[in-house]
Amino acid sequence: MITYEWLYVLAGAAFGVWAALSAKDRRWGSAAFWALLSASFLLGSHLSDLANGVLVLALVAIAGLGGLKRSDPPTTSPQEREAYAAQLGNRLFLPALVVPLTAVAGTLLYNYTPLGETGLFEPRRETLILFGIGVIAALIGAMVWLRPPLMAPAEEGRRLIDSIGWAAILPQMLAALGAVFALAGVGEIIGGIAGGIIPEGSVFLTVVVFALGMAGFTMIMGNAFAAFPVMAAAIGIPLLIGQYGGNPAVIGAVGMLAGFCGTLLTPMAANFNIVPAALLELKDQNAVIRQQVGTAVPLLVCNIVIIYVGAFWLWN
Known part of the structure; x- marks a missing residue:
């Protein structure tokens, strides 16, 4: 059986390669950071809570002391990229489309055909595992089609991950923070x-507070996955589902979308909003957020309506 652990091994191997390339260039801070992150993926489930905590503190120390630096590995030149773009056009996006196609089509085939009876994938992890398989398939397809140098994927990946830096693991850290808040009883x-x-019996106002809380906590924490355990424990489960009998699927799914509206509005979601501004060398680091306000606010209003109608009117 292919389990969730296989994805951790795949991610850990990628970070390990980037650590080795950084060490080769004598960029010791980056090498140590990616090596520790690789260890967390490869060994995290086998280490004690204390060991994992020390590992995380070491990552924070390296990032906080400025140990991560941008790299400039030998990759294709701008002229070569322009030539590829002119020659292949939009076909360059085909490898990227392989990933979602594999995840969606593979999940449907696995769950609604006799393939599901084989027990090939860990239950409830099929889509994530197929997503990882799609990444491997896309990489192999691109290598066969474009025939780049053998180390091109590793070097290009390192260039991108070094440009993002510590913000690449911010969602993982903030999601863990949300779990800590939930266990601490914040919800x-x-x-x-x-x-x-x-007011007692005000379903609509409860929905509004839940959605606004999801967006607000996401803006504070920078990640809707961190906000969800808190707001689900505070309002979603005890009030909307338990007291008012709302549809759990609608409340959970659209509640997450309400949180994502907060993602569009906060610099705490650095990998989504601050990193792109830095990569594009924009003068205003909040330029991305400013452009997203006009989408986030109306979308949040729509999510409130969808929860109220879908979870209560249509459900009951």
Whole structure:
């Protein structure tokens, strides 16, 4: 059976290659950072909580002390890239399309054909595993089609990951922070405050507070996955689902979308909003956020309506 652990091994191997390339260039800070991250993926489930905590603190120390630097590996020149673009046009995007196609089509085939009876993939992990398989298939296809140098994927990956830097693992860290907040009872505290403010029986106002809370906590934490455990424990589960009998699927799915609206509005989501501004060398580091306000706010309003109608009117 192919399990979730295989994806960790794949990611750990990629970070390990980047660590080795950084060490080859004597960029010791970057080498140590990516090597520790590789170890967390390869060995994290086999280490104690204390060991994993020390590993995370070491990552924070390296990043905080400025150990990560941008690299300039030998890759294709701008002229070569322009020549490829002129020659191949939009066909260059074909390898990228292989990834979602493999994930979606593979999931449907696996779940709705006799393939699902083979037990090839770990239950409830099929899509993520097929996503990883799609990445490998896209890489192999691109190598066979374009015939770049053998180390081109590793070097281009290192160039990109070094440009992003520590922000590449920010979602992982913030998601873990959300779990810590949930275990610490932050959701129960917020739920108690919300219960005292929201009038009894006001389903719509409860939906509004839930959606705004998802967006607000996401803006604070920078990640909707970090906000979800808190708001689900505070309002989603006890009030919307438990007390008012709302549709759990709609509340959970669209509640996450409400959180993603907050992602569009916060510099805390550095890998989405600050890193692109840096890569594009924009003068205003918040330029991306400013452009997204006009999308995020109306979309949040739509999500509130969808939760209210889909989880209560249509459900009941």
